Amino acid sequence: MEYEVVIGLEVHAELATKTKIFCGCSTQFGGEPNTHCCPVCTGMPGALPVLNEKVVEYAIKAGLAMNCDIEQNSKQDRKNYFYPDLPKAYQISQYDLPLCKNGHLEIDVDGQKKNIGITRIHIEEDAGKLNHDEFGGGALVDLNRACVPLIEIVSEPDMRSSAEAKAYVEKIKAILEYLEVSDCKMQEGSLRADVNLSIRPKGETKFGTRTETKNLNSFKAITRAIEFEIKRQIEAVENGEEIIQETRRWDDDRGIGYAMRGKEDAHDYRYFPDPDLALIKLSAEYINNIRENLPELPDSRKQKYINELGLPEYDANIITGSKMLADFFDEATKYCDNAKSISNWIMGDLLRILTEKELEQVPFKPEYLAKLVVMIDSGKISSAIAKKVFEDMFETGENPEDIVTKKGLVQISDEGAIKEIVLKVLENNPQSIIDFKAGKDKALGFLVGQAMKESRGKANPQMLNKMFLEELNK
Amino acid sequence: MNITKEELKHIANLSNLYFSDEELEKYTKDMSSVVEFANELSKIDTQGVEITTSILGEYNIFRKDEVKESFDRDILLQNAPEQGDGMFKIPKVIG
Numbered sequence: 146m147e148y149e150v151v152i153g154l155e156v157h158a159e160l161a162t163k164t165k166i167f168c169g170c171s172t173q174f175g176g177e178p179n180t181h182c183c184p185v186c187t188g189m190p191g192a193l194p195v196l197n198e199k200v201v202e203y204a205i206k207a208g209l210a211m212n213c214d215i216e217q218n219s220k221q222d223r224k225n226y227f228y229p230d231l232p233k234a235y236q237i238s239q240y241d242l243p244l245c246k247n248g249h250l251e252i253d254v255d256g257q258k259k260n261i262g263i264t265r266i267h268i269e270e271d272a273g274k275l276n277h278d279e280f281g282g283g284a285l286v287d288l289n290r291a292c293v294p295l296i297e298i299v300s301e302p303d304m305r306s307s308a309e310a311k312a313y314v315e316k317i318k319a320i321l322e323y324l325e326v327s328d329c330k331m332q333e334g335s336l337r338a339d340v341n342l343s344i345r346p347k348g349e350t351k352f353g354t355r356t357e358t359k360n361l362n363s364f365k366a367i368t369r370a371i372e373f374e375i376k377r378q379i380e381a382v383e384n385g386e387e388i389i390q391e392t393r394r395w396d397d398d399r400g401i402g403y404a405m406r407g408k409e410d411a412h413d414y415r416y417f418p419d420p421d422l423a424l425i426k427l428s429a430e431y432i433n434n435i436r437e438n439l440p441e442l443p444d445s446r447k448q449k450y451i452n453e454l455g456l457p458e459y460d461a462n463i464i465t466g467s468k469m470l471a472d473f474f475d476e477a478t479k480y481c482d483n484a485k486s487i488s489n490w491i492m493g494d495l496l497r498i499l500t501e502k503e504l505e506q507v508p509f510k511p512e513y514l515a516k517l518v519v520m521i522d523s524g525k526i527s528s529a530i531a532k533k534v535f536e537d538m539f540e541t542g543e544n545p546e547d548i549v550t551k552k553g554l555v556q557i558s559d560e561g562a563i564k565e566i567v568l569k570v571l572e573n574n575p576q577s578i579i580d581f582k583a584g585k586d587k588a589l590g591f592l593v594g595q596a597m598k599e600s601r602g603k604a605n606p607q608m609l610n611k612m613f614l615e616e617l618n619k
Numbered sequence: 620m621n622i623t624k625e626e627l628k629h630i631a632n633l634s635n636l637y638f639s640d641e642e643l644e645k646y647t648k649d650m651s652s653v654v655e656f657a658n659e660l661s662k663i664d665t666q667g668v669e670i671t672t673s674i675l676g677e678y679n680i681f682r683k684d685e686v687k688e689s690f691d692r693d694i695l696l697q698n699a700p701e702q703g704d705g706m707f708k709i710p711k712v713i714g
């Protein structure tokens with residue numbers, strides 16, 4: 146039987162505020178355990194939370210960028226459950242009056258555009274972190290992350306494949322980066338997703354029973370966990386088993402998902418309004434002011450690259466998909482008009498080396514990429530040499546002009562010098578001359594290759610070509 | 620309004636409480652009378668009264684996003700039954 150997959154996502158993003166949601170402790174990642182803590186964020190009895198105004202502002206920015214209605218009246222509620230990383234035994238979240246509702250995002254999978262509905266975006270506090278206790282067999286609790294502000298973005302069950310889910314999370318990540326409301330560092334857990342997934346026979350309109358796989362913190366994990374769960378559910382159904390509504394975890398190292406123990410599945414959070422916190426009432430003026438000051442978003446930047454700079458849609462999509470790349474591209478094109486060539490370098494070698502070296506940032510200035518392109522365009526260096534210089538820039542972060550001078554990589558475009566090389570190569574390869582005269586055009590390519598080798602990549606290939614033809618046709 | 624034993628068990632579970640059979644018997648009765656008492660409120664006509672979302676009656680109490688000094692870790696860990704590496708030490712977590 147053919148099945149349709151139904152996926153909805155809950156994406157959690159840590160907000161890039163300086164302080165926590167309800168106290169003045171720093172949100173900085175990586176501090177010594179329990180050093181960014183106070184009575185409020187460690188849940189000491191009697192401590193009173195006071196809402197950070199930036200949290201509201203950032204959540205509204207995200208809501209507006211994701212086409213949501215902003216609710217002028219909002220409140221915060223307690224979500225009650227026991228877990229050792231949650232010192233108050235409740236999480237302050239939002240239940241029935243979230244800040245943002247009814248939004249949508251457009252995703253693009255292989256040129257297929259699709260709207261994904263966003264049910265709501267609400268603010269809440271993050272939990273602490275449990276560390277494995279190597280000696281005691283228990284756990285050690287670090288509350289630095291407790292009370293760090295989060296937004297939870299809840300989608301409609303509109304996705305039908307892992308590719309759509311991935312594109313959706315990528316889109317959210319790009320938007321939050323452009324808004325500068327979250328740094329979205331997935332490996333630090335500041336962007337993570339829960340996947341709700343069910344299957345149903347194709348054509349069926351009722352939803353099947355869904356499972357929720359929690360806390361996926363890389364695109365790879367999201368994709369693999371979805372593929373795993375689709376396969377598991379289809380196999381279960383084909384074997385006549387029933388799908389149980391349950392919370393699941395994903396073990397990325399072993400590549401398997403598994404159900405959490407039953408007890409914690411009791412999704413009975415007994416929400417009620419937090420009596421320690423005041424209501425949030427926002428004026429239309431306040432919301433409009435945020436709307437008018439939103440920065441440029443990925444979609445509009447993409448259109449600009451396509452319409453004004455003539456980039457292919459595919460390239461524009463990838464470059465604007467990361468704020469870091471788009472900013473790098475914009476900065477580089479200030480120093481060089483050849484936007485297409487800058488884009489090619491980014492799409493090709495730059496992305497390849499970034500992935501290989503697992504780098505988050507390019508180690509040299511955008512201006513340097515522009516200089517490299519200018520040197521190629523002006524004929525100062527060949528593209529073969531440019532590739533080597535580019536690798537060097539990744540190693541040293543140096544100015545390509547300096548690298549070229551220091552290593553003597555300037556392209557040989559002097560007629561006399563080129564002729565010398567050509568004559569030498571011809572003298573050493575008499576067979577190629579015979580082949581060429583016998584109509585084997587490949588011989589020319591071979592000779593040019595030999596000449597490039599002779600000049601260690603520095604000879605101007607167009608000039609070599611021309612001069613070989615001149616000599617051979619004499 | 621009667622609470623069943625099963626309902627009481629469920630509520631106790633959510634609160635990490637475990638009762639003996641006698642306790643379960645007793646608290647089921649007690650809880651029933653508590654709920655019954657609370658149900659008196661539903662006799663009041665609340666037509667046209669807005670749902671209470673806050674008992675403070677206040678709104679927009681915000682804090683500026685400015686870093687304040689955090690607490691000394693030793694003070695925060697003072698009440699921890701056990702600690703290790705500057706963290707709260709807890710028994711093994713299942714899940």
Ligand SMILES: [Zn+2]
Pocket residue numbers: 165168169170181182183184185186187292
């Ligand atoms: Zn604090």
